[in-house]
Amino acid sequence: MSDERIESQWWFNEKTHAVEQGPQSPQRDRIGPFETREEAANALQRIQANNEKWDEEA
Numbered sequence: 001m002s003d004e005r006i007e008s009q010w011w012f013n014e015k016t017h018a019v020e021q022g023p024q025s026p027q028r029d030r031i032g033p034f035e036t037r038e039e040a041a042n043a044l045q046r047i048q049a050n051n052e053k054w055d056e057e058a
Helices: 003-008 037-041 043-057
Strands: 010-013 019-021 030-034
Touching (some): 010 037, 030 037, 030 043, 037 043
Antiparallel strands (some): 010 030
8 A cells, every 4th residue: 555545544543532644643553544534433333333243143
């Protein structure tokens, strides 16, 4: 992935619960990348929904 593309993507910082454009925080604290700010802001809800779906399939 090119540096330009990485800088234009969005991450959710799990430690601070902040949405960041570009990799601003340490990798261990970030979830992503996401294409939009909204997707990054909803990262925890998406993870929870995926976990519930996978639990139902198990």
